[in-house]
Amino acid sequence: MKDIVPLPPAIVRNDVAAVKGLYEKNVIPTYARFEIVLSHGSGSYAWDILGKRYLDFGGGIAVTSLGHAHPAMTEALIEQSKKLVHTSNLYFSEPQGRLAEKLVNAIGPGKIFFSNSGAEANEGLFKLARKFGHDEGRFEILTAENSFHGRTLAGISATGQDKVKKGFEPMMPGFRHVPYNDLEAMRNAISPATVAIMIEGIQGEGGITAATPEYLLGLRKLCDEKKLLLLMDSVQCGHFRTGHCQSYRRILENVPGGETFLPDGISMAKSLGGGFPIGAFWVRQPFADLLSAGSHGSTYGGSPLACAVALKVFEVIEREKLADNARNIGNFLKNELLRLSRDFPTIIKTARGFGMLIGLELAEKIPAFASSEKSHAVQFVSRLHEAGMLTIPSGTQVIRLLPPLNLRREDAEDGIAIIESTVKKLLL
Ligand SMILES: Cc1ncc(COP(=O)(O)O)c(C=O)c1O
Numbered sequence: 001m002k003d004i005v006p007l008p009p010a011i012v013r014n015d016v017a018a019v020k021g022l023y024e025k026n027v028i029p030t031y032a033r034f035e036i037v038l039s040h041g042s043g044s045y046a047w048d049i050l051g052k053r054y055l056d057f058g059g060g061i062a063v064t065s066l067g068h069a070h071p072a073m074t075e076a077l078i079e080q081s082k083k084l085v086h087t088s089n090l091y092f093s094e095p096q097g098r099l100a101e102k103l104v105n106a107i108g109p110g111k112i113f114f115s116n117s118g119a120e121a122n123e124g125l126f127k128l129a130r131k132f133g134h135d136e137g138r139f140e141i142l143t144a145e146n147s148f149h150g151r152t153l154a155g156i157s158a159t160g161q162d163k164v165k166k167g168f169e170p171m172m173p174g175f176r177h178v179p180y181n182d183l184e185a186m187r188n189a190i191s192p193a194t195v196a197i198m199i200e201g202i203q204g205e206g207g208i209t210a211a212t213p214e215y216l217l218g219l220r221k222l223c224d225e226k227k228l229l230l231l232m233d234s235v236q237c238g239h240f241r242t243g244h245c246q247s248y249r250r251i252l253e254n255v256p257g258g259e260t261f262l263p264d265g266i267s268m269a270k271s272l273g274g275g276f277p278i279g280a281f282w283v284r285q286p287f288a289d290l291l292s293a294g295s296h297g298s299t300y301g302g303s304p305l306a307c308a309v310a311l312k313v314f315e316v317i318e319r320e321k322l323a324d325n326a327r328n329i330g331n332f333l334k335n336e337l338l339r340l341s342r343d344f345p346t347i348i349k350t351a352r353g354f355g356m357l358i359g360l361e362l363a364e365k366i367p368a369f370a371s372s373e374k375s376h377a378v379q380f381v382s383r384l385h386e387a388g389m390l391t392i393p394s395g396t397q398v399i400r401l402l403p404p405l406n407l408r409r410e411d412a413e414d415g416i417a418i419i420e421s422t423v424k425k426l427l428l
Contacts, residue, residue: 059403
């Protein structure tokens, strides 16, 4: 374990209660946090302040694409911060231009706007859609039930889950939700005011549910027919997490007609910066200049530091062929989890997903969890914490596994061993 001593105040060193106390007194309690105080990380592992090691299959919720403390990222941070951390978007800087070029080359002909988070990237796409339909009085965006599009006011309005809206009504006008993977429902929902459709290629917060190839191809046709923008929220499922640059490429590989599929806008964040905050949206030509000078902006968006780090993350992903690694190790993980679902059907119902975006669905009623009010997902995640592994609950029944794209085979095997032993302890 690396000995990293937190700088002042030293009184909180190795003292969980003291750190928790700082939060209770000073941090707005919007998060239901687990009782873990993390200190540092290396590769696929993170350590808490008590020195306990965790295999990190949560990745900061699909963020740390290169794992923790990757030397190339550290070097990029240090080198760029010695030159220029920030400059306003009143000027040009090379890292922003180069990162935009890389993203355009990876996705398709179009242009990029840089933001700082996923929700903010989606906000930009909502504004793009409004601009697109403005002169015709069209403004409505259709999204999917069970979707998640961020915590800003437009984000929760766009999100197809009531729990994020509760207490914040009235919602922003102009969003309606329809069942996911149901093309007819989408077609029937289109009104004269509709201007765009936004979906996730794979619903992340919604329990790792992938769009079907027919749905994606059908939406593209529908949008062309009705003059709507097809927008994809790739914040969680994008940037090589599925073993492809974009989840739709993975879903549509080997599907006739799939190779030409392209949405009109894509939002991204999370894996893009590997942990350094950055978001972005891509807009397809011929819509890429709809947002003109003065129509949108962000003080920090696309800073030289954020872009230099994201460029380095991109370079490492390419150089080390991490898309292939995500695919291969992801297949291993999913197959092993499916084996566990066959061996222990009273605990694990199934596993699904692509690459390093895997959902493990728990059995409906696990007797060992019956006496607690907490959801099965939270209880299972807590058991995994005890066993030395970080994962992310999704809804009440699903655990998300979102390890780094460079996860090694031996660490994947360790992860399966931890999950298997945790499952066996629940058999009673
Ligand atoms: C699909 C999707 N969209 C948007 C967001 C919001 O991103 P951020 O938390 O960076 O604002 C998330 C975050 O979990 C997400 O999963």
